Amino acid sequence: xxxxxxxxxxxxxxxxALERAKRPQDYKQEKKIRNNQAYVEDCPFCKGxxxxxxxxxxVIGDPDWKVRVVPNKFAALTTSKQTSYSVQRHKTGLYLSxxxxxxxxxxxxxxxHNQHLATMDQAEMEKVIQAYQQRFSVLSKNENYQLIIIFRxxxxxxxxxxxxxxxxxxxxxxxxGYIRNRLQEAQRYFDDMGCCVYxxxxxxxxxxxxxxxxxxxxxxxFAPYASVSPYNIMVLPKRHQSCxxxxxxxxxxxxxxxxxxxLIKLHDALMDPDYNYVIDSAPVDKAGEKHYHWHxxxxxxxxxxxxxxxxxxxxxxxxxxEECARILSNTQKS
Amino acid sequence: xxxxxxxxxxxxxxxxALERAKRPQDYKQEKKIRNNQAYVEDCPFCKGxxxxxxxxxxVIGDPDWKVRVVPNKFAALTTSKQTSYSVQRHKTGLYLSxxxxxxxxxxxxxxxHNQHLATMDQAEMEKVIQAYQQRFSVLSKNENYQLIIIFRxxxxxxxxxxxxxxxxxxxxxxxxGYIRNRLQEAQRYFDDMGCCVYxxxxxxxxxxxxxxxxxxxxxxxFAPYASVSPYNIMVLPKRHQSCxxxxxxxxxxxxxxxxxxxLIKLHDALMDPDYNYVIDSAPVDKAGEKHYHWHxxxxxxxxxxxxxxxxxxxxxxxxxxEECARILSNTQKS
Numbered sequence: 032x033x034x035x036x037x038x039x040x041x042x043x044x045x046x047x048a049l050e051r052a053k054r055p056q057d058y059k060q061e062k063k064i065r066n067n068q069a070y071v072e073d074c075p076f077c078k079g080x081x082x083x084x085x086x087x088x089x090v091i092g093d094p095d096w097k098v099r100v101v102p103n104k105f106a107a108l109t110t111s112k113q114t115s116y117s118v119q120r121h122k123t124g125l126y127l128s129x130x131x132x133x134x135x136x137x138x139x140x141x142x143x144h145n146q147h148l149a150t151m152d153q154a155e156m157e158k159v160i161q162a163y164q165q166r167f168s169v170l171s172k173n174e175n176y177q178l179i180i181i182f183r184x185x186x187x188x189x190x191x192x193x194x195x196x197x198x199x200x201x202x203x204x205x206x207x208g209y210i211r212n213r214l215q216e217a218q219r220y221f222d223d224m225g226c227c228v229y230x231x232x233x234x235x236x237x238x239x240x241x242x243x244x245x246x247x248x249x250x251x252x253f254a255p256y257a258s259v260s261p262y263n264i265m266v267l268p269k270r271h272q273s274c275x276x277x278x279x280x281x282x283x284x285x286x287x288x289x290x291x292x293x294l295i296k297l298h299d300a301l302m303d304p305d306y307n308y309v310i311d312s313a314p315v316d317k318a319g320e321k322h323y324h325w326h327x328x329x330x331x332x333x334x335x336x337x338x339x340x341x342x343x344x345x346x347x348x349x350x351x352x353e354e355c356a357r358i359l360s361n362t363q364k365s
Numbered sequence: 366x367x368x369x370x371x372x373x374x375x376x377x378x379x380x381x382a383l384e385r386a387k388r389p390q391d392y393k394q395e396k397k398i399r400n401n402q403a404y405v406e407d408c409p410f411c412k413g414x415x416x417x418x419x420x421x422x423x424v425i426g427d428p429d430w431k432v433r434v435v436p437n438k439f440a441a442l443t444t445s446k447q448t449s450y451s452v453q454r455h456k457t458g459l460y461l462s463x464x465x466x467x468x469x470x471x472x473x474x475x476x477x478h479n480q481h482l483a484t485m486d487q488a489e490m491e492k493v494i495q496a497y498q499q500r501f502s503v504l505s506k507n508e509n510y511q512l513i514i515i516f517r518x519x520x521x522x523x524x525x526x527x528x529x530x531x532x533x534x535x536x537x538x539x540x541x542g543y544i545r546n547r548l549q550e551a552q553r554y555f556d557d558m559g560c561c562v563y564x565x566x567x568x569x570x571x572x573x574x575x576x577x578x579x580x581x582x583x584x585x586x587f588a589p590y591a592s593v594s595p596y597n598i599m600v601l602p603k604r605h606q607s608c609x610x611x612x613x614x615x616x617x618x619x620x621x622x623x624x625x626x627x628l629i630k631l632h633d634a635l636m637d638p639d640y641n642y643v644i645d646s647a648p649v650d651k652a653g654e655k656h657y658h659w660h661x662x663x664x665x666x667x668x669x670x671x672x673x674x675x676x677x678x679x680x681x682x683x684x685x686x687e688e689c690a691r692i693l694s695n696t697q698k699s
Contacts, residue, residue, distance in 0.1 A: 032443045032464060032465050032466075033440075033441060033442055033443060033465025034462055034463075034464070034465050035462060035463045035464070035465050035538070035539075036460065036461075036462045037460065037461040037462065037463075039459060039460055039461070041542070042542055043541065043542050043543075044463075044539060044541060046441050046442065046465060046537075047465070048439070048440070048441040048442070048465070050439055050440075105382070105384055106367075106382070106384075107367060107380050107382040107681045108367055108380065108382070109366045109367060124569055124572075124573060125373060125565060125566065125569040126370065126371065126373055126569075126590045126591075127370075127371040127373070128368055128369060128370045128371065129368075129369045129371075129378075130366060130368070130369070131366050131367025131368050131369050131380060131381070131382070132366075178677070180673060180676050180677050182671070182672030182673050182675075182676050183672055184671045184672050187669075188669070189669070189671060189672065190668075190669035190670065190671025190672070190674075191671065199672070199673070201673050201677075203380075203677070203679070204369070205369075205378060207377065207378060207677050207678050207679045208375070208376055208377050208546070208678065209377075209677060209678020209679070210677060210678065212542070212546065231459060232459065235458055235459040235460075238458075239458060256460045257460075307671060307672035307675055307676075308672065309672045309673075309675060309676030310676075311676060328675075328676065330675055334524075335521075335522070335523070335524035336524065336670070337516070337518045337523060337524025337525065337641060338516030338517055338518050338523070338524070338533070338641035338642065338643045339514060339516050339533070339535050339643075340524075341516075341641055341643060341662075341664060342514050342516050342641075342643030342644075342645060342662065343512070343514050343535075343537070343541050343543060343544060344541050344542065344543020344544065345537070345541045345543070347441045
């Protein structure tokens, strides 16, 4: 019989139907041939092509840049001209809309086209995380940006068309219902139990020791009990922090270390799968609250969300997180 | 500047970033070559291969069947042996799980392998809807099935691997948070305004006359004001009904008519795009409530949900629903 598991933090349920389970090698994806050169003439993110991007907002490394942050040329939202809250709502008949104010930035992770997060060295990876932090921090000062989401799309199944390694940042002028619900569930847990649900999960996962993928002094990575998809990984700081802005220099280094370890394991176990990751953080005006806990959610794109998932918001997973953790933990860097 | 629109029923916001807009022909998808034969020897859904499926639960047409319903051979959930509520919860340390009780059925829409909903005749399409209704009605009598979701996956991007035309039904032993939130938002609107938010939308859309794709005496199909993706279509009965079980024979015929019209338009305008549709209905124990309104949501799979969408629950759309409605309304059956 299948089993249905609840995510204690979001209270969402995942169906585990294990009859359909696959081995790691069954997930091997057809890849578009990647341009395996260090420099590509028409790539706007390659070193030497800086003139092809809008004006840079941050550069790390001088004179040889290591990470550059630029506005997205096809930005989904328009930069706010003011720093105090000034987003206009509009009523059209029955409906409500608001100005498309926000930020949409590209964080170019390397000057080298065929670089790869999983194969970067530690110092390079730290600079990527440093750029995340710096942009998060600067944009947080603008009241129009109610939520800042940093994410990475790796491979075409994960929604990227550009192969040069990069992450993105979008700042929105409101907190969407999906995030608001998560915050509320965590608040309810805190009201019931008097502690952060994520802190409780960390303590329990260390004690259970069945789903852990990596652990360092400051971070833990595990396969969540109600994983929404095969090889879903959650990376959390062990110390309670609601907002990503609270992570200092030490945690930047620690996050670079553990994230890199997880990505290498995925790369090696699943033959460089397409994936997304996203930094899930409380909005900046909630930094310091006791009930939320920022974390990184890694979602390999090994399956397709079909009508059932789209219509119900639920997921059917085919492999238990205990099994994924076992496979990933036993994966040695090749 | 982009614009952000709110779905009045769910209160979710969609970002419209129109700089990236495409023409219909730009969406043309690479298709796997379809087996264009009426009969395929190893297809379990073809006429003559009935022995390859589990025992059928419903057949329409005798002796020549038109629609057959069978349990899914790789069911995500296990049929309940009892009709009174008997799903067990389990506590494992910090976490909660429940038995994987439910239903997972396949509705084979035609005996013919290379049939297509958009090209079926009206009588055939009516039998498909009749099968939806009959299974929904029978399964509703089992208290273990708290929510029944009927959906269709068309094409590999929509998550199907079998090309023989079919829909699916999944009955779950709980109502997921995603659906519960929708019900609650509709309830709140009712408490505020004294009427069903979907009824208000229908009235407003008829009056605004900018997003309508098809209209019959009993049904309306329009591109929602805050469409989550290009060519998103919502089909609603004009009369207030919260649960799909309330649609009688008349509405079965009416739904077959309008759904077929919409699918033909999508097929012709977008060159047979992959799509999902799902019947979004109140749980059966809420049939008769005043605040929800069952409908069919059609979601062409023209774009990929990337890290931002997965992490925020929000969508970035690149074309306004007014433009989609205009293009689809002008599409003549070829």
